[in-house]
Amino acid sequence: MRVSFLSREQAVCRMIASKLADDCNFECTIDDDVIGFCKLITSDDITMDLVVCDFRLIQLSIIDIYELLGRRSTVLPLIFYNDPYPDSSTRSMYWLSQNEKIYDRGNLEYLYPLFEKINAIIEDPGIHPYISLLQPPLPLPGETCEGGGRQLDVRLFRKRNRLQPGLFKLFEVFYENQMHPLSLEELSVHLWGTATRTKTVYSYISRLRQCIAGDSFVKIDILRCAPGYYEMTVY
Numbered sequence: 001m002r003v004s005f006l007s008r009e010q011a012v013c014r015m016i017a018s019k020l021a022d023d024c025n026f027e028c029t030i031d032d033d034v035i036g037f038c039k040l041i042t043s044d045d046i047t048m049d050l051v052v053c054d055f056r057l058i059q060l061s062i063i064d065i066y067e068l069l070g071r072r073s074t075v076l077p078l079i080f081y082n083d084p085y086p087d088s089s090t091r092s093m094y095w096l097s098q099n100e101k102i103y104d105r106g107n108l109e110y111l112y113p114l115f116e117k118i119n120a121i122i123e124d125p126g127i128h129p130y131i132s133l134l135q136p137p138l139p140l141p142g143e144t145c146e147g148g149g150r151q152l153d154v155r156l157f158r159k160r161n162r163l164q165p166g167l168f169k170l171f172e173v174f175y176e177n178q179m180h181p182l183s184l185e186e187l188s189v190h191l192w193g194t195a196t197r198t199k200t201v202y203s204y205i206s207r208l209r210q211c212i213a214g215d216s217f218v219k220i221d222i223l224r225c226a227p228g229y230y231e232m233t234v235y
Contacts, residue, residue, distance in 0.1 A: 007054035
């Protein structure tokens with residue numbers, strides 16, 4: 001399978017390509033020459049099986065890539081790996097539907113396992129945060145969730161910071177009670193069902209602070225607001 005990447009994000013595409021290359025059936029190339037590529041795809045001599053594009057290159061171009069693909073006598077599947085519209089659960093089917101609309105002929109379901117493989121790579125927590133257009137926006141200052149405080153994609157936050165189960169449970173308790181002081185005894189009960197492990201809570205709070213201090217997308221403080229009381233603020 002020959003896969004050609006067309007993107008400004010050369011480093012990101014190399015990461016995706018390296019994951020594909022783990023399967024010896026894939027051969028990948030990476031380019032950013034939109035005009036040269038568009039000239040190339042009008043030829044039936046093209047030597048690629050799938051084009052993986054940067055949404056920013058084509059969607060903002062005066063060239064109608066879909067019209068060019070529709071002229072071809074043979075199918076050349078194309079997907080936008082950083083199209084912000086579909087979420088991870090629908091992305092593979094979305095890509096398949098797009099190609100079926102472009103060509104309106106033949107059975108393209110053979111592409112679905114490949115699309116699932118690429119989608120899984122895109123969702124890899126070691127790759128996803130570096131792909132443009134896929135990151136959910138941070139809430140505006142003052143925007144709050146129902147319980148007060150800032151909204152956050154907790155699942156992605158956990159992946160980015162590689163929180164272990166115990167630390168993530170502590171994080172969830174703080175997050176669900178943003179800007180509300182919690183005593184060490186309360187935290188101990190939430191974590192272990194007993195109010196007697198306050199010394200261990202100290203240790204967990206210290207480790208959690210270290211784990212989340214370097215997050216690239218959001219700033220979080222866990223502050224001692226009174227003797228034996230702590231609260232979380234998400235900025």
